[in-house]
Amino acid sequence: xxxxxxxxxxxxxxxxxxxxxxxxxxxxxxxxxxxxxxxxxxxxxxxxxxxxxxxxxxxxxxxxxxxxxxxxxxxxxxxxxxxxxxxxxxxxxxxxxxxxxxxxxxxxxxxxxxxxxxxx
Numbered sequence: 686x687x688x689x690x691x692x693x694x695x696x697x698x699x700x701x702x703x704x705x706x707x708x709x710x711x712x713x714x715x716x717x718x719x720x721x722x723x724x725x726x727x728x729x730x731x732x733x734x735x736x737x738x739x740x741x742x743x744x745x746x747x748x749x750x751x752x753x754x755x756x757x758x759x760x761x762x763x764x765x766x767x768x769x770x771x772x773x774x775x776x777x778x779x780x781x782x783x784x785x786x787x788x789x790x791x792x793x794x795x796x797x798x799x800x801x802x803x804x805x
Contacts, residue, residue, distance in 0.1 A: 695712065699712055700712065701742055702742045702743075702745070702746050704746065704805065707804055707805050708802060708803070708804060708805065709742075709743060709746050709748050709801075709802070709803045709804070709805055710800075710801075710802055711739050711742045711743065711800055711801040711802070711803070712800055713757070713759065713798040713799060713800040714735045714736075714738035714739050714742070714798065714799055714800070715731075715735055715738075715791070715793075715795045715797065715798045716730070716731030716732060716733070716734035716735040716738075716795065716796070716797050717734065717738070717795070718734055719738065719741075724793075724794070724795060727768075728760075728762075728765040728768050728769060728796050728797065729768045729769075729771065729772050731795070731796050731797050732768070732769050732772040732773075732797050732799075733772055733775075733776075735797050735798065735799045736750075736772065736776050736799060739753075739799060739800075739801045743801070743803055746805070747805060748803045748804065748805050749803075750776060750777070750803075751780070752803045752804040752805070753777070753782045753801050753802070753803045754782050754783065754802055754803060754804060755782050755783045755784070755785075755801065755802040756782050756783070756784045756785075756799060756800070756801050756802075757784070757785045757786070757787075757799065757800045757801075758784060758785070758786040758787070758797070758798075758799050759786075759787055759788075759789045759791065759797065759798040759799070760786065760787075760788060760789070760796060760797045760798075761788065761789065761790065761791055761795075761796050761797070762788070762796065763788055765796065765797075766786075769797070782801075
C-alpha cells in the first residue's frame with residue numbers, strides 16, 4: 686500500500702494505490718476534490734477531477750499519467766460520453782491508454798469513477 690497526504694482518503698477498507706512489481710494499481714477515484722470534499726459541477730469538471738486524483742496517486746507513487754496503460758471508467762449517463770471523451774483527449778492527447786467502460790449507479794450522487802493501471 687502507498688499512502689501520501691495528497692491522496693484522496695479511501696472510503697472503505699482498501700488501498701488507494703498498490704504496487705505489484707513494476708505496476709501500480711490505482712483504486713477507482715471519483716471526481717471529488719480531496720481538499721474540499723466537494724464534487725465539481727458538470728461531468729467534464731468531475732471527470733477532470735477524477736483524473737487529477739489518479740495523477741496525484743501516480744505521482745505520489747513515483748509514476749505519471751504518461752505511464753497509464755489501462756483505465757476503467759464507470760459513469761452514470763450515456764449522454765455524458767462525448768464530454769468524457771473530450772476530457773480524455775485533453776489528458777491523453779497522443780497515446781491514450783486501453784479503456785473499459787460501464788454505465789453504473791454511483792454512491793453520493795457522483796457521476797463518474799475511474800481506476801487505472803500504470804507502469805512505475
